[in-house]
Amino acid sequence: MYEIIxxxxxxxxxxxxxxxALPLFVFILPFALFAVLAERKVSAFMQDRIxxxxxxxxxxLQTVADILKLIQKEDxxxxxxxxxxxxxxxxxVFAGSFAAFAAIPFSSKYIGSHTEVGIFxxxxxxxxxxxxxxxGGWASNxxxxxxxxxxxxxQIISYEIPTALVVLAMIMFTGTxxxxxxxxxxxxxxxxxxxxxxxxxGILKIVLTPFMISGFLILFTSTLxxxxxxxxxxxxxxxxxxxxxxTEYTGMKFAMFFLSEYANMFAVGAIxxxxxxxxxxxxxxxxxxxxxxxxLVPIEQFFWFTAKGLFMVFVQMWLRWTxxxxxxxxxxxxxxxxxxxxxxxxxxxxxxxxxx
Amino acid sequence: xxxxxxxIFVFILLAVAFVGIAIFAAKLIRPHxxxxxxxxxxxxxxxxxxxxxxxxxxxxxxxxxxxxIFDVEVVLLFPWALxxxxxxxxxxxxxxxxxxxxxxGMAYEWQKGDLEWARPKPNIPxxxxxxxxxxxxxxxxxxxxxxxxxxxx
Numbered sequence: 364m365y366e367i368i369x370x371x372x373x374x375x376x377x378x379x380x381x382x383x384a385l386p387l388f389v390f391i392l393p394f395a396l397f398a399v400l401a402e403r404k405v406s407a408f409m410q411d412r413i414x415x416x417x418x419x420x421x422x423x424l425q426t427v428a429d430i431l432k433l434i435q436k437e438d439x440x441x442x443x444x445x446x447x448x449x450x451x452x453x454x455x456v457f458a459g460s461f462a463a464f465a466a467i468p469f470s471s472k473y474i475g476s477h478t479e480v481g482i483f484x485x486x487x488x489x490x491x492x493x494x495x496x497x498x499g500g501w502a503s504n505x506x507x508x509x510x511x512x513x514x515x516x517x518q519i520i521s522y523e524i525p526t527a528l529v530v531l532a533m534i535m536f537t538g539t540x541x542x543x544x545x546x547x548x549x550x551x552x553x554x555x556x557x558x559x560x561x562x563x564x565g566i567l568k569i570v571l572t573p574f575m576i577s578g579f580l581i582l583f584t585s586t587l588x589x590x591x592x593x594x595x596x597x598x599x600x601x602x603x604x605x606x607x608x609x610t611e612y613t614g615m616k617f618a619m620f621f622l623s624e625y626a627n628m629f630a631v632g633a634i635x636x637x638x639x640x641x642x643x644x645x646x647x648x649x650x651x652x653x654x655x656x657x658x659l660v661p662i663e664q665f666f667w668f669t670a671k672g673l674f675m676v677f678v679q680m681w682l683r684w685t686x687x688x689x690x691x692x693x694x695x696x697x698x699x700x701x702x703x704x705x706x707x708x709x710x711x712x713x714x715x716x717x718x719x
Numbered sequence: 720x721x722x723x724x725x726x727i728f729v730f731i732l733l734a735v736a737f738v739g740i741a742i743f744a745a746k747l748i749r750p751h752x753x754x755x756x757x758x759x760x761x762x763x764x765x766x767x768x769x770x771x772x773x774x775x776x777x778x779x780x781x782x783x784x785x786x787x788i789f790d791v792e793v794v795l796l797f798p799w800a801l802x803x804x805x806x807x808x809x810x811x812x813x814x815x816x817x818x819x820x821x822x823x824g825m826a827y828e829w830q831k832g833d834l835e836w837a838r839p840k841p842n843i844p845x846x847x848x849x850x851x852x853x854x855x856x857x858x859x860x861x862x863x864x865x866x867x868x869x870x871x872x
Contacts, residue, residue: 437749464730520783531793714811
């Protein structure tokens with residue numbers, strides 16, 4: 364996409380800014396608008412309620428009204444807050460979650476940066492969010508915020524290890540770190556997706572599949588914990604910590620935390636999709652290819668990527684109303700005593716099978 | 720010429736600019752009427768009690784330390800994962816030995832109870848406890864033996 368824009372404008376830096384603005388304004392903001400409403404509607408449906416239904420037809424303008432309200436809200440910075448850190452924190456959190464989108468391939472024609480280290484970069488840059496959360500929680504000068512931030516940091520860094528180990532196994536299997544290249548390898552039909560053994564053939568594929576499925580589950584669980592979603596939402600446990608590290612934030616700064624949470628939800632879906640569920644590849648061939656219209660293919664790929672990503676987001680919402688919140692010791696037990704040893708095993712087995 | 724990491728930097732710049740513009744735009748619209756009540760720290764309606772920077776559980780530090788060890792080793796494994804196939808079995812075993820060392824460290828921490836959130840109390844072997852325990856056990860054994868002999872007779 365950057366190349367196409369560059370052909371029109373000829374000024375590299377301007378075309379890059381436009382290319383980088385595309386996922387933000389064309390994707391994340393509409394997605395957040397849609398996802399907040401969808402989350403409320405899905406939860407209403409699962410709890411046998413009606414959900415928002417006053418603003419617009421069946422409440423579809425509810426989030427727009429919420430945003431308008433948040434813009435007009437007074438921005439309160441309490442007397443005892445550490446003002447500098449308090450103001451920097453939303454920037455760090457949002458920058459961390461948005462920068463991850465630079466390496467996510469939406470289609471074969473759109474990826475923010477063709478960097479070779481793709482998934483490794485995403486794991487690294489998402490640590491910026493931890494710094495932002497700790498900063499916000501500390502600067503809030505509030506007991507709830509501090510506890511929420513500490514819990515959040517402990518949780519995010521713990522669950523980063525199973526994520527990294529599963530990703531490591533997948534790098535061994537695919538031989539590349541770039542999410543774009545990983546998606547390209549899973550081409551053609553859905554049995555070529557990594558979750559079903561990828562491009563291996565014969566008996567190896569059958570042996571590999573259970574390990575791939577468990578790898579998928581570990582990756583999904585641990586990335587879910589990294590973005591503090593239910594059932595891993597003890598940092599924001601509203602029944603004990605009010606709302607965790609962003610208790611003191613109001614108005615637009617709160618909106619930024621909220622936006623980055625929804626951006627993260629899609630980022631989780633996108634990473635899981637690109638690594639295991641075939642990325643932007645269609646589960647069966649492309650309509651564009653069969654009727655000979657090649658420009659249709661990237662659009663179809665974008666459709667498939669978003670569809671898979673949104674499905675994973677829906678699963679996250681579904682889990683929210685299915686599972687109870689974990690206790691902090693259970694959380695640590697699951698990570699250190701179950702996920703990490705199992706992902707070690709997974710790594711070794713996938714390594715051996717790939718070597719054969 | 721923009722490098723690939725230059726493009727990533729553009730993404731970060733854009734994110735920072737977006738947050739800045741959004742907060743600035745809200746500043747133009749929103750009211751600003753601070754009162755003493757609003758400016759106190761939120762504590763569910765009560766007046767804030769004591770310092771908010773309370774002591775928190777030491778486990779958070781332990782988790783951070785274990786994470787540090789693991790994360791550094793995992794980062795070292797990433798280049799290995801990309802190239803181990805070129806070196807065949809030898810390359811694979813080299814990585815596995817590295818992983819096993821990491822696993823031994825993990826097993827040690829598990830055994831020490833550092834992975835439990837509520838850490839079990841250390842079992843300090845006092846001499847008095849030891850003697851008492853041993854005498855208890857021997858007396859129990861004697862009783863058990865006596866009952867056994869009773870049953871047999």
